[in-house]
Amino acid sequence: MTIVRTSCFPRAAFLLPAVALLLATPAVTAAETTPDALHQALETKQRIEQRVASQLSRDSSAQHARPAAAAHGAHGTAAAPAHAAPTTALAHGEPAAGAHAAETDVWSRLLAGNRRFASGRTRVRAVMAQRAALVAGQHPEAVVLACADSRVSPELLFDQSLGDLFVVRAAGNVEDPIILGSMEYAVEHLHAKLIVVLGHGSCGAVKAALSGDEMPSPNLVALVDKIRPTVQRLNACFEGAELVERGAKANARHTAIEVMTNSKILREAVEKGHLKIVSGFYDLTTGLVTPLE
Numbered sequence: 087m088t089i090v091r092t093s094c095f096p097r098a099a100f101l102l103p104a105v106a107l108l109l110a111t112p113a114v115t116a117a118e119t120t121p122d123a124l125h126q127a128l129e130t131k132q133r134i135e136q137r138v139a140s141q142l143s144r145d146s147s148a149q150h151a152r153p154a155a156a157a158h159g160a161h162g163t164a165a166a167p168a169h170a171a172p173t174t175a176l177a178h179g180e181p182a183a184g185a186h187a188a189e190t191d192v193w194s195r196l197l198a199g200n201r202r203f204a205s206g207r208t209r210v211r212a213v214m215a216q217r218a219a220l221v222a223g224q225h226p227e228a229v230v231l232a233c234a235d236s237r238v239s240p241e242l243l244f245d246q247s248l249g250d251l252f253v254v255r256a257a258g259n260v261e262d263p264i265i266l267g268s269m270e271y272a273v274e275h276l277h278a279k280l281i282v283v284l285g286h287g288s289c290g291a292v293k294a295a296l297s298g299d300e301m302p303s304p305n306l307v308a309l310v311d312k313i314r315p316t317v318q319r320l321n322a323c324f325e326g327a328e329l330v331e332r333g334a335k336a337n338a339r340h341t342a343i344e345v346m347t348n349s350k351i352l353r354e355a356v357e358k359g360h361l362k363i364v365s366g367f368y369d370l371t372t373g374l375v376t377p378l379e
């Protein structure tokens with residue numbers, strides 16, 4: 087919509103003087119229809135038409151060029167050279183920094199980043215400069231416990247960069263003592279303020295847990311057994327993609343509770359108001375993360 091508005095404005099601005107010029111042209115009345123007067127009036131009209139056509143042509147070109155520029159911005163994370171933009175540079179179409187004033191907590195900022203990702207307006211980053219700046223230490227604001235699924239990359243889908251997220255991943259976004267130990271390190275030593283347990287659509291681990299199939303190894307049995315008790319009751323009520331989605335959501339909620347239950351350090355951090363634990367669901371189709379209650 088922005089493209090339409092910006093391209094319409096110069097067109098309208100040009101047409102006003104063009105119309106004024108037309109009005110200022112001596113009127114061709116029946117009494118003045120000499121060959122010279124008629125010729126002069128026709129020449130003036132043709133000049134105006136050429137100028138209008140020329141302006142409309144330039145407008146049309148600019149309109150087609152803008153989406154290309156936006157697309158470049160959308161892929162700038164990987165393609166932009168290190169000196170191309172500061173770390174806070176925004177891609178075309180992003181609102182100014184003041185527009186984010188309402189995003190006062192980490193979770194809101196991550197969800198705003200996810201909306202940028204889903205709409206193809208990811209930020210352009212100077213990754214080389216960020217890497218250098220992070221050599222001395224890290225201060226990630228959030229921990230994300232996500233599924234290991236290759237389609238669910240937290241830094242990408244929350245539009246974050248190096249040093250922003252402390253990511254822990256396991257198929258089915260399950261917790262265990264090693265996962266909890268990683269989270270405790272991030273909260274206790276790095277002072278992360280948020281833990282996000284992120285489930286997702288079409289999750290293979292959830293499907294395996296729902297299927298009831300026999301797992302071919304003790305390790306896979308251990309993984310599926312973490313999920314099955316939470317999701318198997320859903321088999322009686324739902325089927326297909328809805329069953330898997332509901333299972334993934336139930337599993338993410340359950341893991342968030344388990345994180346609190348099984349870690350004294352994290353539980354106390356929540357009780358002291360230093361930490362927030364939330365769960366969310368990532369939709370592969372829309373690219374959007376929905377907070378789970």
Ligand SMILES: [Zn+2]
Nearest residue numbers: 233235289290
């Ligand atoms: Zn998964």
